[in-house]
Amino acid sequence: MTVSVSARSDELRARVEAFMNEHVYPAEEIYNTHIDTAADRWTIPPIMEELKEKAKAEGLWNLFLAEFDQYGSGLSNQEYAPLSETMGRSLIGSEAFNCSAPDTGNMEVLARYGTDAQKEEWLLPLLEGKIxxxxxxxxxxxxxxxxxxxxxxxxxxxxxxxxxxxxxxxxxxxxxxxxxxxxxxxxxxxxxxxxxxxxxxxxxxxxxxxxxxxxxxxxxxxxxxxxxxxxxxxxxxxxxxxxGEEGSGFAIAQGRLGPGRIHHCMRLIGCAQRALEMMCQRVESRVAFGKKISEQGSIREDIAKSSCDIDQARLLTLKAAEKMDNGTYKDAKDIIAQIKIVAPSMAQTVIDRAIQAHGAMGLSQDTFLAEAFAYARTVRFADGPDQVHMNSLGKQLIQRYAG
Ligand SMILES: Cc1cc2nc3c(=O)[nH]c(=O)nc-3n(C[C@H](O)[C@H](O)[C@H](O)COP(=O)(O)OP(=O)(O)OC[C@H]3O[C@@H](n4cnc5c(N)ncnc54)[C@H](O)[C@@H]3O)c2cc1C
Incomplete structure (x- = not known):
């Protein structure tokens, strides 16, 4: 399901999508081969810097940052969300557009709370993608x-x-x-x-x-x-x-987490959507026990459930982004907890179904699925474990309805 948020978001999403098709997907294998074969695995595949230069030249750069001098995209969280989803379809996508964690959160913190000297020394090179x-x-x-x-x-x-x-x-x-x-x-x-x-x-x-x-x-x-x-x-x-001031660290961390959680969830929705598409293509192309795997009822069920799961998570995440845009983090706290509970688990489940449909290949380095599964599992911890969100959301709801 594609949701239209605004004309400029639609236009940028189409450009990001074209860039992904033309440059990012073809670069994935080159990127991974570099890491597998380089004498030092902790060197950056040159293809990444090439992607960044191209994205910058096309003006598809720092789109996450709503406002900051000439660098801000001016996009709301809601407008940026579909772009984040599109970039998230590849595990190297967000970085190509200088929109990857943890830099995004760190740049937002520096833009919002940094002194002029801190911005000059650290924010500008981050915005330029140099460090x-x-x-x-x-x-x-x-x-x-x-x-x-x-x-x-x-x-x-x-x-x-x-x-x-x-x-x-x-x-x-x-x-x-x-x-x-x-x-x-x-x-x-x-x-x-x-x-x-x-x-x-x-x-x-x-x-x-x-x-x-x-x-x-x-x-x-x-x-x-x-x-x-x-x-x-x-x-x-x-x-x-x-x-900021001494003692402000906790409050700054809270502020950073709202948009960060929305970005992570949208990237994961992109991963899940790509996994679903790959699952459909794989099962249509393989025959087992005399018929296409796509003709098995259980496989169709997995595919149908996955599309429902993804669309539900996408709409909830967009709603959370809208709530953040129209209020404070505090106003959106409950729905952000909801997306943090829903989206990573959903992505983990959908990607797991896609792995199953791919057979052993799904666990290998030959598709992005295994790495995407690890990413989804990780985000269930990162930026606040889902169980912690369940605990606080459950408490809020009990107070609201029985308090
Ligand atoms: C790949 C990866 C990347 C990460 N990147 C970063 C990073 O860049 N910077 C950084 O600082 N950290 C990072 N983290 C760490 C992550 O943020 C922490 O793992 C997370 O905050 C949980 O902390 P913990 O591991 O100490 O778990 P603990 O705090 O020990 O919690 C363990 C478990 O207890 C349960 N639990 C705890 N409290 C509650 C509660 N109130 N209600 C119900 N259940 C509860 C939850 O299931 C929780 O997962 C990363 C983690 C991973 C796996």
């Missing part, structure tokens, strides 16, 4: 779905802050282009619970920052982007690297 970034919150020692648990210490020392902590699952930190991390830690452990945290800019090459190892998702290190375990030992940065 990449990471967001470092999760820690092995504590249940990090509760951000108030974070233990990393950010301590004032004259004109500097000194940071000590241990992080893991920091997406993009192993990427050689990653130059800056936004680190979440505590500046005042004695302040009220949601005012203890702050966010601070830490250049990756600061002494005391150690990339310990890339974590593996289902056995894959996700090179050349990756998700690192990171140690921060007496890392000293100037006090001017703090984002």
């Amino acid at each position: 990449r970034s990471a967001f470092a919150m999760t820690e092995p020692a504590v249940a990090s779905s509760d951000a108030t648990n974070i233990q990393t210490e950010i301590k004032r020392d004259g004109g500097d802050y000194i940071i000590n902590g241990h992080k893991w699952w920091i997406s993009g930190a192993p990427d050689p282009r990653c130059k800056i991390m936004i680190v979440m830690g505590k500046t005042d452990p004695n302040a009220p619970r949601h005012q203890q945290q702050s966010q601070i800019l830490v250049p990756k090459d600061t002494p005391g920052v150690t990339i310990v190892r890339p974590m593996k998702v289902f056995g894959s290190d996700d090179a050349p982007h990756g998700h690192a375990e990171v140690r921060l030992d007496n890392v000293r940065v100037p006090a001017s690297n703090l984002i």
Whole structure:
């Protein structure tokens, strides 16, 4: 189902779709071959930089960012959502348009809360696609779905802050282009619970920052982007690297998560839609036990259910985007929780059905399905686990209807 949001969104979606067909899908194999065969897996396939140059030249660049000087696309969340879905059909799509996580969230934070100097030093090169970034919150020692648990210490020392902590699952930190991390830690452990945290800019090459190892998702290190375990030992940065005020880290993190969750959900809807189309094509082209696999009732059922699941998730996500556009994050909180519960699980289920229909090939490196499945499974954790959203949404609803 294609939903028309506005004329400019439709026009941009058609251009993004044409770009995907002409450049991104043909580049997938080249990209993957580079990672499989390069002497160093943690180098960037040159094809990615070529894609970025082409997208930039066509003006299909930074479309996620509503407003920021000449860089903003001026699109609302609702208008951007179908573009995010279209880019999400390929696992290298969003990056080609400079619209991939975690840079999008980090750029939004810098655009909204950064000082002029922070914008000049970090936001501009990110917007130009010259560097990449990471967001470092999760820690092995504590249940990090509760951000108030974070233990990393950010301590004032004259004109500097000194940071000590241990992080893991920091997406993009192993990427050689990653130059800056936004680190979440505590500046005042004695302040009220949601005012203890702050966010601070830490250049990756600061002494005391150690990339310990890339974590593996289902056995894959996700090179050349990756998700690192990171140690921060007496890392000293100037006090001017703090984002916003001391104690504002939790509130900044909340603000970042609204659009970020919508983007992730729309990308996953794109993955699921592509998986559905691949499933149809595969079962129509294979014969088992004397008839096409597409003639099996159970397969048709999987296909029908998948299309219903995808359309339901798409409409809910668009509704969440509309709610965000017409109010604050707080107004949209419940429906954002709903999409975070619905979309990643839906994508995981649809992609799993497509894997089944492909037979063993579905688990291999020869289609995007296995990686897309891992991505959907990951997003059930990232930016707040779905069970945490179920818990808070359930609580809200009980209060609303029985409180
Ligand atoms: C591939 C990948 C990339 C990631 N990228 C990043 C990144 O770039 N930066 C970053 O900081 N983090 C990142 N993360 C980490 C992710 O955000 C955390 O895994 C997530 O916040 C959960 O924290 P935790 O792993 O400590 O789980 P825990 O907090 O230990 O929770 C474990 C489980 O307990 C359950 N649970 C917890 N609280 C509740 C509740 N209130 N109600 C019901 N159930 C509950 C949930 O099922 C939850 O999944 C990434 C993770 C993965 C897998």
